[in-house]
Amino acid sequence: MILVIAEHRDGKLNRATLETIAAAQAASAQASGPVKAAVLGSGVDTVAAEVAAADLAEVIAVDDAALKDYTADGFVLALQALIDAEKPDRVFLPHTYQTRDFAPALAARLNRPLITDCVAVKDGAYVRPMFQGKLQADVAVEGAHLATFQIGAYRADAMKAGGAPAAVRKAAIAIDASRIRQRPEQPFKEAKQAVDLSQAERIVSVGRGIKAQEHLQLAQQLAQAMGAEIAASRPICDAGWLPMDRQIGSSGQTVAPRLYVALGISGAIQHLVGMKGARTIVAVNKDPEAPIFEIADYGIAGDLFEVVPAMIAELNK
Amino acid sequence: MTREWQLRVNDQKTWIRDQDAGFELNEPDAYALEEALRLKEKHGGEVVACCAGPARATQVIREALARGADRAIHVEADALATADASVIADALAAAIKDEAVDLVLTGLQSDDQGFGQVGVILAEKLGMPHATIIMEVQQGDGGLLRVKRELEGGWFQWVALPMPALLTIQSGINQLRYATLKGIMAAKKKEIRKVTPPAAAPAQRITSLYFPEKGKKTQMLAGSPAEAAKELVKRLREEARAL
Numbered sequence A: 001m002i003l004v005i006a007e008h009r010d011g012k013l014n015r016a017t018l019e020t021i022a023a024a025q026a027a028s029a030q031a032s033g034p035v036k037a038a039v040l041g042s043g044v045d046t047v048a049a050e051v052a053a054a055d056l057a058e059v060i061a062v063d064d065a066a067l068k069d070y071t072a073d074g075f076v077l078a079l080q081a082l083i084d085a086e087k088p089d090r091v092f093l094p095h096t097y098q099t100r101d102f103a104p105a106l107a108a109r110l111n112r113p114l115i116t117d118c119v120a121v122k123d124g125a126y127v128r129p130m131f132q133g134k135l136q137a138d139v140a141v142e143g144a145h146l147a148t149f150q151i152g153a154y155r156a157d158a159m160k161a162g163g164a165p166a167a168v169r170k171a172a173i174a175i176d177a178s179r180i181r182q183r184p185e186q187p188f189k190e191a192k193q194a195v196d197l198s199q200a201e202r203i204v205s206v207g208r209g210i211k212a213q214e215h216l217q218l219a220q221q222l223a224q225a226m227g228a229e230i231a232a233s234r235p236i237c238d239a240g241w242l243p244m245d246r247q248i249g250s251s252g253q254t255v256a257p258r259l260y261v262a263l264g265i266s267g268a269i270q271h272l273v274g275m276k277g278a279r280t281i282v283a284v285n286k287d288p289e290a291p292i293f294e295i296a297d298y299g300i301a302g303d304l305f306e307v308v309p310a311m312i313a314e315l316n317k
Numbered sequence B: 001m002t003r004e005w006q007l008r009v010n011d012q013k014t015w016i017r018d019q020d021a022g023f024e025l026n027e028p029d030a031y032a033l034e035e036a037l038r039l040k041e042k043h044g045g046e047v048v049a050c051c052a053g054p055a056r057a058t059q060v061i062r063e064a065l066a067r068g069a070d071r072a073i074h075v076e077a078d079a080l081a082t083a084d085a086s087v088i089a090d091a092l093a094a095a096i097k098d099e100a101v102d103l104v105l106t107g108l109q110s111d112d113q114g115f116g117q118v119g120v121i122l123a124e125k126l127g128m129p130h131a132t133i134i135m136e137v138q139q140g141d142g143g144l145l146r147v148k149r150e151l152e153g154g155w156f157q158w159v160a161l162p163m164p165a166l167l168t169i170q171s172g173i174n175q176l177r178y179a180t181l182k183g184i185m186a187a188k189k190k191e192i193r194k195v196t197p198p199a200a201a202p203a204q205r206i207t208s209l210y211f212p213e214k215g216k217k218t219q220m221l222a223g224s225p226a227e228a229a230k231e232l233v234k235r236l237r238e239e240a241r242a243l
């Protein structure tokens, strides 16, 4: 049996859950066996009912006041008890920030291996990126295990819906709240962003390939010639070369411009999730194997310090 | 592994050809070390750099000492270069458990394997509470530690937890310092304690390592920079209508 752990916040289901159910359905078709889902929290009836629309053998709700606000300890305690009781041989989770926080501890407590960031299941082996997405590995694992699935690896609309809603069952699990060591405060957003890149028509985005802060003006000149906003990958903002609100990616802004030009950006998944909705993607990178070329519409394998001036000259003709 | 090295896969297609690679400190780990040094500057105490890896990791340990760590522990074994997250966490736990640690900081994931697991498993093995993807560390009320976690899409959250605790550090939490010549000289005299890891049974095995298949849709524009730029601008105007 495959057990999928659903994720939600304030009663809103995270779509990544549907992708993970799609992954589980595909994996169970290869190996056969039922797929179930678990929903954890306090007052989860609505979310559980939403999950039950999928083609699942059953939805298990773990409803406990101690799970109202997410904590790593709370989730590990609840899921350890649930997995001990239900004995799934595989547990699938979306590779979200929340999962990153508790799944490794859960795996350790269960003494089961965890394979993170999977993009596919093939004949029981898991495919996952390594070396910042430049290489891919097939990973074999023995016995019962857990696996997390990268966002976008499976499509939510590939998830099979059930003919009728799946049965929802409340698990009889009591959580000892005194064993929860983390005290979370309410999530918040930093001071309002000065630039809203989600509305930009065109974006010129720079990555570490730009090498030094003073070279940013080259990208700025290109942006000007294109009528584009300037943005960046995380390392550029980490270094303080551009403000944080220019960062594109899972921890930055999500954009969908008409044109996205990636200069010296390798194409790590955390960056791609922020920009792959762009209609036309151009990548300039001196490494012809850079993962960014897997999603670009137009690619130039070359040195940006030669290519970008040529682009500016061409645009200004 | 250094960023600039052109990756190559070994003949068995199970790992990179690491004999011709150069190695450096993982970026998230560099931020974790920096945060440890800053906490020491503020609150006092000692910073111990601990690394599980083959003999060549000594170079990275020296770098940590040169930046300001007081001493180091090297859990040394060749197999650790390619080990899974649980095996690495086991090795680190064995080396740390008898140290009187208040705080363990790790990078949130490595640049090579990218498991994103070692820190959290290590917390579990040490019996410590943990918090991940940390962007700020403060002293909280009642002896608690108060840390700022990064959530997706620009959200954050403060979490308080008792010490000893383990935090996985996100890049950008601070600005990195580099080793000074004085630091490099001082590092030569600092202690590196060698530890042998416990025997481990890996539970995961890479059966094949390869370059991902290219999407068919990318049109690569060849020629000199000027030619490629000309062709690109033409296509963006006429084909994609993006300009």
Ligand SMILES: Cc1cc2nc3c(=O)[nH]c(=O)nc-3n(C[C@H](O)[C@H](O)[C@H](O)COP(=O)(O)OP(=O)(O)OC[C@H]3O[C@@H](n4cnc5c(N)ncnc54)[C@H](O)[C@@H]3O)c2cc1C
Binding pocket: A132, A206, A207, A208, A209, A210, A232, A233, A234, A235, A236, A247, A248, A249, A250, A251, A252, A253, A263, A264, A265, A266, A267, A268, A269, A270, A271, A274, A284, A285, A286, A287, A290, A302, A303, A304, A305, B003, B108, B109, B133
């Ligand atoms: C939890 C988490 C959240 C994250 N959130 C984000 C996020 O929101 N946004 C984000 O961007 N990243 C994020 N990251 C980091 C991400 O994993 C990558 O580390 C980052 O995107 C890499 O940035 P980069 O492509 O600019 O740098 P690198 O990966 O170092 O790539 C630089 C590229 O430049 C190329 N290059 C070098 N010199 C030249 C030249 N002269 N001409 C042309 N090309 C050149 C190189 O070939 C290389 O491909 C996150 C990571 C984690 C773990």
